[in-house]
Amino acid sequence: MANDIIGRPVWPPEIEITGWGRYPASPARVFPVQSTAEPGQVLKARRGKSLLGRGAGRAYGDAALNRSNFCLDFTPYNRFIGFDEQTGILRAEAGVTLEQILGVFVPRGWFLPVTPGTKYPTLGGSVACDVHGKSSYSLSHYVERLHMLLADGSYVTCSAENLPDLFWATVGGMGLTGLILEVELKMMRIETCLIKYQGVKARNLEEIFQLFEETEEWPMTVAWIDCLARGKNLGRSIMMRGAFARQNELKSIAQHSRARSVPNKGKLAIPFAFPAWSLNQLSVAAFNTCYYGKHPRCLNTIMDYDSFFYPLDSILQWNLIYGGPGLVQYQFLIPLEQGFEGVKTLLEEISATGRASFLAVLKKFGNIQNPGMISFPAPGYFLALDFPIGKGGILKHMDQWDKLVLKYGGRIYLAKDARMKQESFNAMYPRLNEWRAVKQKYDPENVFNSDLARRLGLEVKLGG
Amino acid sequence: MNEKKTKNILILGANSGMARALARELASPQVQLILASRKVAELEKSAKDLEIRGQGPGPKVISFNALETGQHEQFLSQVLSQVGTLDEAYLFFGRLHGQTEAQKDFNLAREMIMTNYVGAVSILERVAAYMEKRGQGMIIGISSVAGDRGRQSNYLYGSSKAGLTVYLQGLRNRLARSGVHVLTVKPGFVDTPMTRNKKKGLLFTKPEVIAKGILKAVRARKNLVYLPCFWKYIMLIIRSVPESVFKKLKM
Structure with missing residues (x-):
């Protein structure tokens, strides 16, 4: 985050943003994330505002909107951190887009294990939505580990083995359990593309x-x-x-x-x-x-x-x-x-x-x-x-x-x-209460929130 | 393919959005990059990224602070001791504070002037002396369209960049006969974290586009380039408004 010379945080102006469907629109302060320390700095300086990680803005509706609060734009945070030729595991910052991954790894004989119908979303956004493609597995099946920043300011690594509750609440969890900073993804070998x-x-x-x-x-x-x-x-x-x-x-x-x-x-x-x-x-x-x-x-x-x-x-x-x-x-x-x-x-x-x-x-x-x-x-x-x-x-x-x-x-x-209305949503997702318990455990004060979360009640009920 | 000699390229202010985009364009087995900035931990991460992308030698990382002009001589020796010779130096670092904030607090104005002008001159004088002696090399300085004419909305930043523009002009003139080339780049509005406090309109360009434009100008050995090129015409108009009229405009 930008600080002025005497260390005061500089907040970006509130701007109107939308998802890919261009409906609805919602104003928020959008902080670009470029360095590793920035998400933590915004978390510290939030002064009661809620935070939401935002990728390429390719979700259609209000998933990446956070009215009158903060969004962290992860698209500048897009570096590769490691790639293991033996296992095919790629570790990258969350803002890297699927297109950028393909651009580097297709010539080396690797492809995304799952891809949605567009290559423009970010990796972090794809995990948060647990995207699917033309096969029978969703992306989370190939996610080895997630490196996250949680509401209490701690940095954790979760996977199907380590903090599995957090992991399975985060894949498909619409960014509401914490900020996904880095993703480790198992890539797929291909003979030709x-x-x-x-x-x-x-x-x-x-x-x-x-x-x-x-x-x-x-x-x-x-x-x-x-x-x-x-x-x-x-x-x-x-x-x-x-x-x-x-x-x-x-x-x-x-x-x-x-x-x-x-x-x-x-x-x-x-x-x-x-x-x-x-x-x-x-x-x-x-x-x-x-x-x-x-x-x-x-x-x-x-x-x-x-x-x-x-x-x-x-x-x-x-x-x-x-x-x-x-x-x-x-x-x-x-x-x-x-x-x-x-x-x-x-x-x-x-x-x-x-x-x-x-x-x-x-x-x-x-x-x-x-x-x-x-x-x-x-x-x-x-x-x-x-x-x-x-x-x-x-x-x-x-x-x-x-x-x-x-x-x-x-x-x-x-x-x-x-x-969608909240009543319909509640009836559609049978494991919602399990998810809510994880939200309560890791983010009891709704530090992470979104327009979608408020609309569908994907929040911890405060004071209740 | 590997017969080509490796080129050593120094990027000053390598954490800027434009510099990152440029480094990705440059990364290849034939290029040895040296990334320099204050935030070394971030540079190490960028270096790993560039190594994965470029499949070449990993970039070197060296700490550099534009404000510490006393260290610049030593910095350059450190660069040369690590890579031997230096073929190209890109200057990307710069500070941008809001005009109204900087008017209220001179510390902000001073930081812009000290970074964008004094710091730049300090390091480039040393790089220039090295390249002049060697009889070859290229210096690419990133200035700004904001330096073309003082406007009430950003003259503190603009004047620091105007100083840099004139400095680069003079340096180009000085080095022309020694075989060292100087390119001045004047980007318009670029959509990077530096411009986080601006509302992004149609005139904003992605740093990847600017990076490609810079490389094209480098290959063509241009002296001055506006990026994207339409800024050349916008600034031509802005510069040609008579001062008596200009001073009354709200810009």
């Missing part, structure tokens, strides 16, 4: 669920789904599955030359917020029909990892196409056994409202338990949908959808959420 890809069309929901059943041999799967299709076309989609290509699967010299290289394609940047009407039911339906129609029944190819994992990253600031008021993402999970019924019911409900979701992604998370106490990923089907806020009417629909998600024993992903 190219993806052996297969895209398969599914005419309806039955077909896509069938495909999810039979794709166990593909380590990474995801389906693009046309959520405006109704009736017999309900759930029409394209299964996109992939695996890292092996050397002997590459066909051309051109492919071999790219086997270890970081893709460097031109990026399109959206310069300003589009008018709110530009994404409407007609334009999205037209796009979806073309996209589905043009895709062959089955497509086999080799593609670079950017195209497979991060298709939207090639359009910088794509969030601006949703217009001035921003967007809300609705991502839920329905447990495996109820999966088909739940997804079908919700898709019917959503398409009946006639709201256009430009991006709709369905995936299956296999039968692997996640010990994270309030971590989102668990065995089940995940559906993610984006909606422009527009005049706000969509939010009422979402409250209705929450009831359906609950009925099927599902839950909402906090990293995407900006609007």
